[in-house]
Amino acid sequence: MRVVIAGGTGFLGHALSQHLTSQRHEVVILSRGAETVPGARVVAWKPNGSTGPWAAEIESADAVVNLSGAGIADKRWTEERKKLLLESRTLSTRSLAEAIRAANRKPSVFVQASGAGFYGAHEDGRQTFDERSPAGNDFLGQLCVQWESSALPIATAGVRLVTIRNGIVLARHGGALAKMLPPFHFLAGGPIASGRQYTSWITLDDWIAMVMWAITNEGVSGAINGVAPNPVDSKTFARAIGRAVHRPSWAPVPAFVLRLMFGEMAQNMLILGQRVVPTRAQELGFKFTHPEVQEALQSVLT
Numbered sequence: 001m002r003v004v005i006a007g008g009t010g011f012l013g014h015a016l017s018q019h020l021t022s023q024r025h026e027v028v029i030l031s032r033g034a035e036t037v038p039g040a041r042v043v044a045w046k047p048n049g050s051t052g053p054w055a056a057e058i059e060s061a062d063a064v065v066n067l068s069g070a071g072i073a074d075k076r077w078t079e080e081r082k083k084l085l086l087e088s089r090t091l092s093t094r095s096l097a098e099a100i101r102a103a104n105r106k107p108s109v110f111v112q113a114s115g116a117g118f119y120g121a122h123e124d125g126r127q128t129f130d131e132r133s134p135a136g137n138d139f140l141g142q143l144c145v146q147w148e149s150s151a152l153p154i155a156t157a158g159v160r161l162v163t164i165r166n167g168i169v170l171a172r173h174g175g176a177l178a179k180m181l182p183p184f185h186f187l188a189g190g191p192i193a194s195g196r197q198y199t200s201w202i203t204l205d206d207w208i209a210m211v212m213w214a215i216t217n218e219g220v221s222g223a224i225n226g227v228a229p230n231p232v233d234s235k236t237f238a239r240a241i242g243r244a245v246h247r248p249s250w251a252p253v254p255a256f257v258l259r260l261m262f263g264e265m266a267q268n269m270l271i272l273g274q275r276v277v278p279t280r281a282q283e284l285g286f287k288f289t290h291p292e293v294q295e296a297l298q299s300v301l302t
Contacts, residue, residue, distance in 0.1 A: 002026040003215070004061040004107075006047070006096060007068035009035040011174040012113075012166075012207070016065065019208050028057050030068075047092035055099035058107065063215045064100070065111045066151070068092035072115070073176070077139070077264045086143055093150035101157050109160045111214050112151040116167040116200045116227055118144035121272035125198040125233060130279035131165075131223045139264070148223070160221050162214040167200035167227035167276060169207050170300050177241075177300070183251070184241055190251035195235035197273035200227040203290045203300060213286050224286075225278040232293050234273070244297040 003020055005013050008029035014037060017027045021039030029037055030045040045054035047068060058064065069089040075081055093112065100106055119129040120136015135141045148163050155161040168176045183189040202210075207226055214220050232240070242249030278286070290296035 001062045001215075002028070002060060004028045004030065004057050004064045005040075006030040006045070006064065006066045006092060008040065008065075009033065009037060009042070010067060010071075011171070012169060012204075013065075013067045015171070015174075015204055016067075016208055016211060019212070028061070030054055030057070045095070047088075047095040049091040049094045049098075051095060051099045051102065055102065058096070058099045058103050059105050061107045063109045063111065064096060064107050065113075065211065065215075066093060066096055067113045069113070069147075072117075072140075082139060086146060089143070089147040090150045093147065097151060097153045097157075100154055100159055106157065106159050109162065109215055110151065110154045111211055112148065112154075112161065112163045114144045114148050114163050114165045114223075115140065116165050116225065116274050116276045117141060118148075118165050119274050119276060122197070122274060123194070123272055124196040125231070125273075125275035127275065129274060129276045131225055132279070155221075160218065162220055163223045164210065164214065164226040165223060165276070166207065167202050167225070167231075169204050169226075170201055170296060171204040172300055175204075180241065181245065181301075184245050184247040184249065187248055188251045189238060189242055189247055189249050190253065191233075191235040191238040191249070192253050192270050193234070195233060195238070195252060197234050198231045198275035199234060199237045200225075200231040200274055200276035201237070201293065201296070202226055202228045202288075203296050205299075206288050206290055209289065210281065210286060217284070220284055222280070224281050224284075225276050226281075227276050227278050228288055228293070228296065229278055229282065229291050230293060231275050231277065237293060240294045240297045241301075243294065244301040
């Protein structure tokens with residue numbers, strides 16, 4: 001199988017590429033930079049809403065996975081940064097949609113990344129969201145709506161479209177978890193703000209398995225929540241990390257400190273959360289290897 005990964009040099013793309021090449025699949029990565037990825041061929045592209053020479057790679061692809069987009073939590077959300085977060089996602093998706101529309105031989109499936117932030121940020125877990133729930137009205141919710149809408153012409157072109165709304169992907173050496181660990185090692189780990197907000201998570205192994213499942217199962221299409229079936233509140237999540245690394249987890253991070261440090265991003269991504277479940281993935285037959293957070297973190301961190 002030949003798989004094209006747009007944005008494949010990041011945390012998720014690199015892991016997916018490694019898995020695919022280990023299974024002897026051919027991987028082509030579309031990248032803005034000059035990075036190298038072992039076992040994959042990297043092709044430069046300029047995702048500006050239109051196509052370019054890179055579009056020839058789409059012609060011979062069996063599957064395309066789109067992970068493009070500037071890092072949501074990498075910098076404070078100024079108006080300029082929010083514009084970049086949106087455009088880096090919508091323009092790259094439009095470029096791929098245009099390349100697929102023009103291709104003589106189209107891929108059989110297109111896997112589009114999105115986020116659990118689609119459902120908006122909430123203070124506690126009284127409301128549970130699945131793929132049938134409406135989008136939130138905050139910045140992340142509306143960003144995801146526009147991001148996903150940019151991919152709809154791909155389905156119109158006759159290509160099976162699967163949108164995976166990712167939660168926090170757990171891995172020791174990358175992603176959000178790697179940024180959470182240092183305070184625990186210094187005996188200062190604990191819940192964020194009230195501790196009542198929910199974290200919707202999935203292990204990296206299960207995320208890769210879900211992408212592969214989406215690629216290879218013709219009955220899978222539409223929106224799928226890329227989260228484990230048992231989201232937990234921040235207090236439970238911090239306690240599970242502490243147990244996994246044998247450190248205390250009692251020191252909360254006050255909300256006002258987070259707001260001072262990160263502004264609007266803190267409110268949307270840290271102080272508030274979403275209780276999201278993978279109803280459609282389970283209905284369609286996906287099986288999680290790590291459905292419970294304590295076992296998942298033990299597996300990831302030991």
